[in-house]
Amino acid sequence: MSHTDPIRRAARRALPRFAAWIAAAGLLFGAGAAAAQIPLPVTVAAAGDHAEATVRLPFLPGWPGPVVAELLLDFEDASGLSPASLGISAKTVSLYDPNLLARLPDTDLTTLPASLPMLITVQPPLSGGLSFKGSGRAEIHTHWLPYAAGTRLRLFKAPLGGAFYDVTDEIAAGSVRARGTYGGFSQFLILADARPTPVVIAAKLQRLRERVDLLPPSEQPAFDALLDDVETALAVPDYAAALAAADAVRARAVARGGSFIDNEWRATRTVRNDAGELVAGAATLRFSVAYLRDYGP
Missing domain, CATH: 2.60.220 (Chondroitinase Ac; Chain A, domain 3)
Incomplete structure (x- = not known):
């Protein structure tokens, strides 16, 4: 008996299950x-x-x-x-x-x-x-x-x-x-x-503002001013200025994190990672502003 015979027999036994997988894949990931x-x-x-x-x-x-x-x-x-x-x-x-x-x-x-x-x-x-x-x-x-x-x-x-x-x-x-x-x-x-990109941007700005509202009162005005700068620049529109303001939100969150703003996530959920969420919000805001500049609404 050839040493390949056991492999062939295993392959033949697997064929019905392979066919079933193909059908399942079509169901799970096919159109509709x-x-x-x-x-x-x-x-x-x-x-x-x-x-x-x-x-x-x-x-x-x-x-x-x-x-x-x-x-x-x-x-x-x-x-x-x-x-x-x-x-x-x-x-x-x-x-x-x-x-x-x-x-x-x-x-x-x-x-x-x-x-x-x-x-x-x-x-x-x-x-x-x-x-x-x-x-x-x-x-x-x-x-x-x-x-x-x-x-x-x-x-x-x-x-x-x-x-x-x-x-x-x-x-x-x-x-x-x-x-x-x-x-x-x-x-x-x-x-x-x-969704129209301006609608997406508005939602991202609102989410960032809600996160800023959770910061210590002394930290809020500077972040709010930068978000105002994004909105003002987009109204013109001045995409370079809007992107620079979004980058400034991210940079400030990194700089203030750990000293003035909580910047740690723990599995115990006993702390709140405000700095990390501001960085994330600024990064996705930047993506949408750049998309609007490159592809329109």
Whole structure:
């Protein structure tokens, strides 16, 4: 008997399950997908200030299924980072789930791509020991979505069970790399956002102002003045000045963080990372201002 015969027999036994996977993939990620919530296998590696999670489709026991997406997390200064301390999971979601749709900013103009109805959750356990200072960078990389210049695909984030908001600070090729800055977690979606860009910018400015309102009173006026500068510049419009003011918000948050503004996130949720959230808000605001300059409303 040839030494390849056992392999061939195993392959023949796998064919029906492979066919079933092909059918499942078509259901989960095909056009018009209405799949229920189905957990997806996730493997996580972490070291230093970097973590990577690979999300796959279910396949054969002991055999990895095809990669759906990779989540990359980079921290400025992490402590206690490990696969277990991150609490990463993923699942398919229905395009028509009313509970999910209610969490989107606009049920008509912010939509789940039919080819990637996937929700990734990063929910560090309270006792996991994870903490970090400043901000971090998240990237969802997938070949299940096509990239084109000026794409309306965006990275959205939400607290567990809460409302999703745009945190995109870059959309890059390969096929799609959706990147954003964060000051905390926990759930991520890639959405197609057809809202007019000025509406998106207004929402981001309002979110930043709400975060500024949480700062010590002595810290608020300088940040409010910089946000006023963004709005004034956009009214002209002077995109260079608007981008410079957004950059100044980020720079001030970094400079004031740790001394005058809280800048640490902990799994225990006992502190509030205001500086990290201001940095994240300024980064995504900059992205939208640049998009408006380059592609219009």
